Amino acid sequence: MTNYYYIATEPLSNTWETTKIENYLLSFDFLHKLDGNFESQNPYLIISLMKVKNKDRWSSLDYNKDETNYVSIITSDWGEQETDVINVLKGLEQFLGSNIYPDD
Numbered sequence: 001m002t003n004y005y006y007i008a009t010e011p012l013s014n015t016w017e018t019t020k021i022e023n024y025l026l027s028f029d030f031l032h033k034l035d036g037n038f039e040s041q042n043p044y045l046i047i048s049l050m051k052v053k054n055k056d057r058w059s060s061l062d063y064n065k066d067e068t069n070y071v072s073i074i075t076s077d078w079g080e081q082e083t084d085v086i087n088v089l090k091g092l093e094q095f096l097g098s099n100i101y102p103d104d
Contacts, residue, residue: 004103005073005089007096008055015067016096018049024095028088036063043084047092048072073100 009015018036025031025047031038037060038047049071051064058070071092075085093100 001077003075003077005075005100006055006103007071007073007092007098007100008052009069009098012052012055012069015051015069018065018068021049021068021071021092021096024092025088028084030084031088036060036065044076045085045088046072046074047088071096072103 022033022038025038026033030040030043031045031047032040036049038049039045048060048063049068050058050060050062051067052058052062052070055070058072060072062070073089089100
């Protein structure tokens with residue numbers, strides 16, 4: 001099963017510096033950067049940085065090298081990977097000063 005989450009600025013006109021988020025994510029050796037997306041197969045985790053106009057309508061093409069206001073997170077069910085994924089996600093919440101929400 002795949003789980004979907006997000007972190008967003010409130011309001012969306014606020015932004016975070018993309019480079020700072022990228023540097024944070026790259027501090028986890030298992031995440032690899034591909035055009036604003038950070039991916040890992042083990043543990044399974046995809047984090048996409050975007051600057052969107054609407055939380056309900058976005059695509060991975062909304063990457064902005066300077067500003068981010070929406071972070072999409074995809075992961076599998078918790079299991080053996082739980083510790084690694086939780087470390088990244090809890091740290092990201094603290095780093096951005098915002099909560100992670102389920103993306104229904």
